Amino acid sequence: xxxxxxxxxxxxxxxxxxxxxxxxxxxxxxxxxxxxxxxxxxxxxxxxxxxxxxxxxxxxxxxxxxxxxxxxxxxxxxxxxxxxxxxxxxxxxxxxxxxxxxxxxxxxxxxxxxxxxxxxxxxxxxxxxxxxxxxxxxxxxxxxxxxxxxxxxxxxxxxxxxxxxxxxxxxxxxxxxxxxxxxxxxxxxxxxxxxxxxxxxxxxxxxxxxxxxxxxxxxxxxxxxxxxxxxxxxxxxxxxxxxxxxxxxxxxxxxxxxxxxxxxxxxxxxxxxxxxxxxxxxxxxxxxxxxxxxxxxxxxxxxxxxxxxxxxxxxxxxxxxxxxxxxxxxxxxxxxxxxxxxxxxxxxxxxxxxxxxxxxxxxxxxxxxxxxxxxxxxxxxxxxxxxxxxxxxxxxxxxxxxxxxxxxxxxxxxxxxxxxxxxxxxxxxxxxxxxxxxxxxxxxxxxxxxxxxxxxxxxxxxxxxxxxxxxxxxxxxxxxxxxxxxxxxxxxxxxxxxxxxxxxxxxxxxxxxxxxxxxxxxxxxxxxxxxxxxxxxxxxxxxxxxxxxxxxxxxxxxxxxxxxxxxxxxxxxxxxxxxxxxxxxxxxxxxxxxxxxxxxxxxxxxxxxxxxxxxxxxxxxxxxxxxxxxxxxxxxxxxxxxxxxxxxxxxxxxxxxxxxxxxxxxxxxxxxxxxxxxxxxxxxxxxxxxxxxxxxxxxxxxxxxxxxxxxxxxxxxxxxxxxxxxxxxxxxxxxxxxxxxxxxxxxxxxxxxxxxxxx
DNA sequence: CGGTAGTCAGTTTTT
DNA sequence: CTGACTACCG
Numbered sequence: 011x012x013x014x015x016x017x018x019x020x021x022x023x024x025x026x027x028x029x030x031x032x033x034x035x036x037x038x039x040x041x042x043x044x045x046x047x048x049x050x051x052x053x054x055x056x057x058x059x060x061x062x063x064x065x066x067x068x069x070x071x072x073x074x075x076x077x078x079x080x081x082x083x084x085x086x087x088x089x090x091x092x093x094x095x096x097x098x099x100x101x102x103x104x105x106x107x108x109x110x111x112x113x114x115x116x117x118x119x120x121x122x123x124x125x126x127x128x129x130x131x132x133x134x135x136x137x138x139x140x141x142x143x144x145x146x147x148x149x150x151x152x153x154x155x156x157x158x159x160x161x162x163x164x165x166x167x168x169x170x171x172x173x174x175x176x177x178x179x180x181x182x183x184x185x186x187x188x189x190x191x192x193x194x195x196x197x198x199x200x201x202x203x204x205x206x207x208x209x210x211x212x213x214x215x216x217x218x219x220x221x222x223x224x225x226x227x228x229x230x231x232x233x234x235x236x237x238x239x240x241x242x243x244x245x246x247x248x249x250x251x252x253x254x255x256x257x258x259x260x261x262x263x264x265x266x267x268x269x270x271x272x273x274x275x276x277x278x279x280x281x282x283x284x285x286x287x288x289x290x291x292x293x294x295x296x297x298x299x300x301x302x303x304x305x306x307x308x309x310x311x312x313x314x315x316x317x318x319x320x321x322x323x324x325x326x327x328x329x330x331x332x333x334x335x336x337x338x339x340x341x342x343x344x345x346x347x348x349x350x351x352x353x354x355x356x357x358x359x360x361x362x363x364x365x366x367x368x369x370x371x372x373x374x375x376x377x378x379x380x381x382x383x384x385x386x387x388x389x390x391x392x393x394x395x396x397x398x399x400x401x402x403x404x405x406x407x408x409x410x411x412x413x414x415x416x417x418x419x420x421x422x423x424x425x426x427x428x429x430x431x432x433x434x435x436x437x438x439x440x441x442x443x444x445x446x447x448x449x450x451x452x453x454x455x456x457x458x459x460x461x462x463x464x465x466x467x468x469x470x471x472x473x474x475x476x477x478x479x480x481x482x483x484x485x486x487x488x489x490x491x492x493x494x495x496x497x498x499x500x501x502x503x504x505x506x507x508x509x510x511x512x513x514x515x516x517x518x519x520x521x522x523x524x525x526x527x528x529x530x531x532x533x534x535x536x537x538x539x540x541x542x543x544x545x546x547x548x549x550x551x552x553x554x555x556x557x558x559x560x561x562x563x564x565x566x567x568x569x570x571x572x573x574x575x576x577x578x579x580x581x582x583x584x585x586x587x588x589x590x591x592x593x594x595x596x597x598x599x600x601x602x603x604x605x606x607x608x609x610x611x612x613x614x615x616x617x618x619x620x621x622x623x624x625x626x627x628x629x630x631x632x633x634x635x636x637x638x639x640x641x642x643x644x645x646x647x648x649x650x651x652x653x654x655x656x657x658x659x660x661x662x663x664x665x666x667x668x669x670x671x672x673x674x675x676x677x678x679x680x681x682x683x684x685x686x687x688x689x690x691x692x693x694x695x696x697x698x699x700x701x702x703x704x705x706x707x708x709x710x711x712x713x714x715x716x717x718x719x720x721x722x723x724x725x726x727x728x729x730x731x732x733x734x735x736x737x738x739x740x741x742x743x744x745x746x747x748x749x750x751x752x753x754x755x756x757x758x759x760x761x762x763x764x765x766x767x768x769x
Numbered sequence: 770c771g772g773t774a775g776t777c778a779g780t781t782t783t784t
Numbered sequence: 785c786t787g788a789c790t791a792c793c794g
Contacts, residue, residue: 239784
């Protein structure tokens, strides 16, 4: 180190205590320049081209595993080496995990620089923007962010207030409509205009709900996810000074996973980058899997139209997967008609063949996965974290979890039952939110009677009506309770609650989040009350609460914004995938959606059954089916060395057992040399798992499953007449179908004996 | 007001 | 099968 000199100063000078941020910055830049040649050597020709195209709009088509993150991080390093200040660089990713990963990798290239470059998700960028500019955009800088659960509560109260039928206007559906409207830049007023012109009654009611919903959010001082984007974009559009400020600040913009951006996100980038035009977007239309969330694939396909002078670079060399994996993935994705043709290639060897496992049910499938992980670990000295298991729906994780627990395999489930969604955690958080902003009605309703303080339905109804009469929040209604018909005991309780929150709010500016949280536990007696319950469940809840306290500690040790606002924002926008690091040697379980952007030595894709993956009715709609197929492609291309595809003949959903046929994606891989069946045999010592490898007639078998007696096909039976196949199980001689006959009755029939004719 | 039993709908996928 | 919600009684 002392040998390194910057100009006339020895490097250690810069590392001494007197070093300023600026000096450190210059030192780091020096290091980058020194190593830039080395950096560039680590890139292939196309990647280097993408890194070196410093100015102007740039579109990078980056196939799976082609070093997309590498290009972005090296590009940032290159920009820094060219004298661009880290403060002028904005990198936007889709998930927090991706942002974290990028930061980490920049830090590897340019130590300490990861923190200075603004890298965030769209949503956290907007949250930061709106808080910083709150004064200019007419917001309280302490606004809360409502998650989907909070949204649901608000929507429900809207429906109640408007005397609508929850069955006709389902909260979940309404949230979806409103969220999609916001993605498309339609605020409540614009939506209302559209609804009126359409003459559609349903849409007009939705417009009313939308409007009421927004006023309720405002009353509570809250924004939902969609608002973060919508308001940011509206303000950038309307406020010239603001727009110029951000255009000036962010001279270089990079957007990851551009294929998944929605219209609002597209506009955000367009506005900020309009001046410098230094917009670099990276994406892959084959990995677009969020259209259901408003993502518009046209954003990537029409980038060249938006920026006529843009340069386009295609990254096609895959560094991740063996050629076996890559070619099967290609065989699957090429079935999509709506895609830009790309030819990924690799100079890696063929590698292991893809292994197909057929199981009788979900339990055996899980056992097979667990068994295979143990076998591979013994054989190849793999770590647990080299394995990942993907599935289409979160519900599938439970069975896997059971098997892993039985086998003693350490695992981590990412995303399913979220820690922050547990009742006891939400209760503590609701207190924190009230301390931060007592007008938060959702939190107020949540904890007004937790722990029990004798405030029930009647009291709440009275309070609600005061609030709506006066046009204030529930908290704001408290001073008026003297005039309402509220039992004196309840009145006293409300008063005490108010004093409690006020007490907790005292000194909040000077206390750490942890101190505030501990004060909540202390003053509310929440833990003590749980202890008194003395049940296993209560014990569990107490444990979770302490886990929350350590999560807060963790937050405070790591985050740059350690305020209560910062913490609550983080809780709303960050999921636990960000806390997972490879340092924990655990098998990772997650949905296919969450897997995007990650890679593992060995990947299991489970539940490959028609109706589950592709899910539900999606196979009847070409667009839906193609998105499912892209999801399959994303899953397959996560694997570096080994890929397992498994399915179960029957699966229990909602306590009902369904018979399924293998997913069409299985046969689309075109690489089925053999199928493994896992059978559990009863031996003297108990149960024994037997693996059977079926090599012959594999293709015929799958074809038969799909074509001979496909679900939905019409059949004729001598005795029962005409009908439709609605379910299916077994194979070969044991192939059984359930037929719903036109008479209305249904029968389970063994195909071999039933003598059915396909009509 | 609070507890409990009974009903009913719901699982895609996420910031 | 679960969790969320409702209705009724102590």
